Amino acid sequence: MENLLAILKAVSDKNRLRIFNALLSYDELCACQITELLQVAGATTSRHLSLMVNAGILKNRKQGRWIYFRIKTEDLTLDPIFKWIKQRLGGLEQVKKDKKKLKTIARIPCEDLCREQRGEVSK
DSSP states (O other), rough: OHEEEEEHHHHHSHHHHHHHHHHHHOOOHHHHHHHHHHSSOOHHHHHHHHHHHTTTTTEEEEEETTTEEEEEOGGGGGGGHHHHHHHHHTTTTHHHHHHHHHHHHHSHHHHHHHHHHHHOOOO
C-alpha cells in the first residue's frame, strides 16, 4: 500500500504532472530543461524529481554535470496509470503551452541553459 500511496502522491501536483507530460513527449530531459519549463527554482525542481524517482515513476542517469530523467517503463503495473494520466492531460491548455515551450528549450544546449539559469554571461 505504501508504494501505491507514493505513486499517487507523486502525480498529485500540477508541476509533477507537467514533468510527467513533458517526458511523454521527450524520451529524456535534463533537470535544467525541466527547471526552465516550470520556471521555478532548481531546488524546487529537484524536490519534485526526487519524489517521482523515489515513487518509481521516473529514473535518472548522470552524464557529466547533468542529470537526465525519463519515465520508468519497466514496471508494467504502472502502465494503466500512465495511460489514464496521459488521456486526462490530452487537450489541456497548459499541456499545449508546455509542448510549444519545450520545443524551444530542447534546442538550447544544457551547458548554455545552466549558465543562463545561474545568471552567467555566455562566452
